[in-house]
Amino acid sequence: MATPLDNIRVLDFSTLLPGPMATLFLAEAGAEVIKIERPGRGEEMRSYVPKWGEDSANFAMLNRGKKSLALNLKEAGERERLIPLLKEADILVEQFRPGVMERLGFGYDDVAAINPGIIYCSITGYGQSGPKAARAGHDLNYIGDSGLLALACGTPDTPVIPPALIADIAGGTYPAVFNILLALRERDRTGKGAHIDIAMCDNLFPFMYWALAEGQVTGDWPGNGDSLVTGGSCRYRLYPTRDNRFVAAAPLEQKFWDIFSEAIGLDPALRDDGKDPQATTDAVARIIAAHDADHWQTVFEKADCCCSVVQSLQDAVSDPHFKSRGVLDRTVENASGERTMALPVPVVPQYRTSQETSRAPSLGADNDMMPRIGASEITEKPQ
Template identity: 55%
Template sequence: MSQAEPQPLAGIRVLDFSTLLPGPLCTLMLAEAGAEVIKIERPDGGDTMRSYVPRFGGEAVNFAMLNRGKRSLALDLCMPEGRARALALVRTADVVVEQFRPGVMEKLGLGYAQLRELRPDLIYCSITGYGQDGPLSRVAAHDLNFAAETGLLAQTADGDGHPQLPQALIGDIAGGAYPATINILLALRRRDAGGGGCRLDIAMADGLFTTMYWGLGNGFAAGQWPLPGGDLVTGGTPRYQIYRTRDDRFLAVAPLEDKFWKQFLDAIGAPELFDDSRDPQGVRERVAAIIRTRDAAGWERLFATVNVCVNRVRALDEAVRHPHFAGRDLFAYRVADEDGRSLPALPVPVAGVFRRPAQQPVRFPKLNEADADMDGRLTFDTRSATALSAGGN
């Protein structure tokens, strides 16, 4: 995107009352698309994420990754002055994002019904674990709890029946941040068409069911509810497995379709295993024994010449150096501290055509640094969010 072209969310002001991951990731995506995001934080330390380790530029690197390009304003929302300053900003806001348990914002005088009186066309997005209503709505929970409650965790069980800890925060991201962003954009589009403001109820647990579309379809249509290790993508077929190599590395093998499965078996010298329907466990053991005869590098060279959905399991530090992702400039965007030092920024699913130029490292805010600009509207100078130093490293 050229600097002369406005970003799609230019002129949209977002007040972000959220902390940790789901809300901040949502507002990060809005900021990357040009929105002005004002992060409302507690005066006594701000967002809890600031206290995490390791550190970068005096703050937690987690905070830096999730909050670049935003402004920070510290307000004690339990005090009349803090609420008054927040309400003054609401009059100028397009979107509010909050992540408290149901009822907390209402007690603070900042609920949707209260703010709608000040700004009738306000889009008010609430992100919670289980939604604004229902028996679980006020139950404390984290990502692991959402996965357990929705049936997702049960499908990760190993041979002993013990569920495995997911290595990605699927509920916070796929169930929280992404649906919140999508619905905010839909609400803005609806408002542009004359539909006015609205309240968005985003429940992270609800969003996890979407990730299990195949299990829901099988269960509702045929009564075939997924079992750990027993279904198409949970280990029930030799065509979708992780196999150990001779040097104790691993291959991700996913030739699900017949054409890929045939080519895979031809490549490993076992075409006789094509019919895996009668004894899938036996075929899996045969394939596992063959994969154990070579090192990972040898298999990688072989499958580089046969396109059958097989690759080596890479560690994260290997993955970020892969020529494919480097060639797509996935880590070309950078986050900077106030001294101009920078590191690769968190990739977000906002297309490059909508984002600010990648060559400009973007700062994350120091706690309450926007207080000096507070004049009722909080004038936003984009230069304060962009690291001006061309020499960041």
């Protein structure tokens, strides 16, 4: 079955999470993805725990269906071996700090001179320019610098770290894929390639649309956990149950709030949460805390009021809903033939490859696809 990215070749110089997940999405849509790794250890994710066969389970999840070339990019002869692939590539993804690829001789201008149609995607924390461009950082730093973390970070006694790597995935992976596809469309029209500058920190601001609107228009900027969708309302909160689980209550609209109030037996005098918000919140909390999670699961399945019991991840992967939609059907296999659930990707079924099971490549497994060349076709630059 043909897929949208058939015959598209991607050279992936990235490591860890944002770039490898982006190229996984492209591979699932049919692109040929070739990882460029350092000899010996390969990219860092291979050594992570838990181990699953030769490499880590994380590496297998993020790199299935790709190829691997092991090259020492600090050696001119090894770099030269990449030239034929660069000439044929459609997309290059890199995740080094600004200036590193230039020092290696593979900056955008260098590669575009070889292949003017290349779509060259650089993923960094702070972008290719600006005062913070060269600064080291991780997800927690990026969500902290953007103001996102301050909207719901717990208390000094119990600071809360978000359970997802928001900047890496939402600020890095998704914008990279989105803009690569836009660049492919533009190349179809003009024949020209592009350098795409993906700054994970920049791309977090869309998640704060409501806070930006509120702060700019009213002058009253949202703080830590004090707004409608960060815990400042009784209509959008986590309420502990008697057995130390949580109800995720989100009956924001009045019709859902009315159904919710009736379902839990909230005192009619407290149902107008505008009169004394704290009194209403406290009353709801007492009611929810009086029963176990299973009780509330039954109540809210009947009430249908945007309320549910928080599931564990283990429960979620067994949820009949996700099973019925085939979300978790694909598998990844290691070199020993063991299989486990593959990471689901947001590519709709009709645009995905038909391959139900795939492997991550062993280090350097595809080095034989590069011819050894003698003449230098790219000038070595000072380190």
